[in-house]
Amino acid sequence: MTQQGVRWTADQVLALAPDAPSRKAGSKLGVAGPWSEAGSTGEGAVWGLCKGSGSKPYQTIVDIADVAGPAYKCSCPSRKFPCKHALGLLLVWAGADGTVPDGGEPPAWAEEWLAARRKRADAKQGSAAAPAASADPEAARKRAEKRAERITAGATELEQRLSDLLRGGTASAEQMGYGLWEETAARMVDAQAPGLAARVRELGAIPSSGPGWPVRFLEECALLHLLDQGWLHRDRLPDGLAATVRSRVGLPAQAEGPPVRDRWVVLAQYDTADSRLATRRIWLYGTESGRTALLLSYGAAGRAPALALPVGLALDAEVTGYTGAGQLRVELGEQFTAPAPTAQRPPGVRPEEAAARYGEALGDDPWLESWPVTLAEVIPTRAQDPRDARDARGTRDARETRDPGSWQLVDPVTDSALPLAPSATSRPGLWRLIALSGGAPLTVFGECGHRGFTPLAAWPKDSGETVSLC
Known part of the structure; x- marks a missing residue:
């Protein structure tokens, strides 16, 4: 089930929950009372009956x-996958109190379900080994050219709309309403x-986003213009940057090149969703290669993606990288062992180096929102609010209030900091x-971007246990 029979922690189980309500409901079932006939094998299966x-x-x-993460x-x-019963069962199993014996x-x-899974896995492996059916390369080339022509026409039209907007002044964007932007997006x-x-x-939503919107609006216009120009002149770009532009425009990317085998630590897992799609981001760290990698999986709106890996565990597996300059995304390949606990974690850097790494990454991908970094020995501290300054009488205007959300991670040695x-x-x-x-001080992994730092996992000093913050 796990190497040396070591069971997961409750935090690692709850990190698999598709949402907060499932996490809460699963926690209520994580006790022995509702369960009967529970058990587990040494090959990775846990079962039980829940009243x-x-x-x-x-x-x-x-x-x-399972190679793609736990299956339920x-x-x-x-x-929902996993449902509250699956979460509750894993919590009871993680408790190691004898309720779920090995x-x-x-x-x-x-056994019927497990056998069916083994049969499907064998069939999938056999089909993967068989030679792929030959496709028509000429037809594929014509389809790709036709799509490129359509994208070029769309990018040209978008450039004209941006020019008209800026010629009339960005102040007019507030009166335009969202309908025009939705029409442009549909085009x-x-x-x-x-x-x-x-x-x-995203551009159309900025004028209603509150104070300071003109600056944010102009910045987004510039990035959109840059992406348009990148597509229209992609033949002049280096191969890596051209691949990044194609991906940002929306063309599907592929995992290519030789697979990299490593012992991958699952650093963090979290979901984002919109009206159309749910996206799961899983950050991995290779203990031998020192490489940070990103797994992406998708689900229809309202459905959690299928791929889930327990945070804090490590798996011996192969991954294959995607094309693009500075690309961190990978595809999970063959998994050689079940996920197991580990005390290894990525080395940390100072806040100033974390910001510098994000800056370097922007050179490869100017549209990058954030970059994964690990901060070493930082302390979460409330940021100083300028309104805290006292006047000559040592008093403060009662009408002024501190922003309760202003926090930063401070390096106590260099006194440098990153705002959250x-x-x-x-x-x-x-x-x-x-x-x-x-x-x-503690070590924190997260995403460093132009909006600040988002903490995703942490390790207290002298502790190897990963604490999820997602």
């Missing part, structure tokens, strides 16, 4: 050793450039980070 509101208990089974099966009607034989209903969808469409929608991103200050992970620190 529900009906006359029949729910049959729940989890395949922990439950007879409940939930459409070395058992799965019941017939569990980019028709041009088969979903990346351009997404950026146009506004989105990070509204997440429960911030208070967990503060409590974990208790005023003492």
Whole structure:
């Protein structure tokens, strides 16, 4: 199930939850009371019966050793993966109190599901080994050229709209309303450039985003113009940057090149969603290569992506990188062992070096929102509010209030700091980070970008256990 029979921690189990309500509901089922006939094998399966509101208990089974992350099966009607019963079962198993003993034989209903999974895995491996059916390269080339022509037409039209807007002044954007931007985004969808469409929608939302919007609006216009020009002159760009432009415009990228085998530590996992798509980001760190890599998986709106890996564990696996300058995205390949606990973690840097790394990454990808970094020995501290300054009488205007969300990570040695991103200050992970620190330095992994630093995981001093902040 895991190497040397070591079970996961409760935090590692809860990191698999698709959302906060599932995490809360699963925690309530993470006790022995509702469970019966629970057991586990040494090959990675955990099963049990959970008492529900009906006359029949729910049959729940989890395949922990699956190559793409844990796989789940439950007879409940939930459409979430994992459901609250799977989370509860794993929590009971993680408790190691004897409720879920090792070395058992799965019941017939569990063995049937496991056997079907093994059969599908064997069939998939066989089909992968078979030579691929020959496609028509000429037809594929013509389709690619036709799409490129449509994107070029869309980018040219978008350039004209940006020119008209700036010629009339950015102040007019506030009166234009969102309808015109949605129409422009629809035109980019028709041009088969979903990346351009997404950026146009973001641009249209800026005039209603609060104080300081003209600056943000002009910055986004400049980035959109840069992407347009990158596409229109892609033949003059270096190969890596040209691949980045194609990906940003919305053309599908592919994992290419030889696979890299390493012992990959799962640093963080979190989901983002819009009305169309749910995206899961999983950050990995190769303990031998020193490489940080990103796994992306997608699900339809309202459905969690299928790929899930427990934070803090390490897996011996192969990954294949995607094309593009400075590209961190990889595709998970063959997994040689089940995920197991590890005390290894990435080396940390000072805040000033973290900001410099993000700056260097922008040279390869000017549209990059953030860059993964690990900060060593930093302390979460409330940022100094200029309004805290006292007047000559030592008093302060009672009408002025401190911004409660203004926090930063400070290096106590160099006194350098990184501000936390506004989105990070509204997440429960911030208070967990503060409590974990208790005023003492700790190591923090997260994403450093132009909006600030977003903490995703932390390690207290002299501790190898990864604490998820997502």
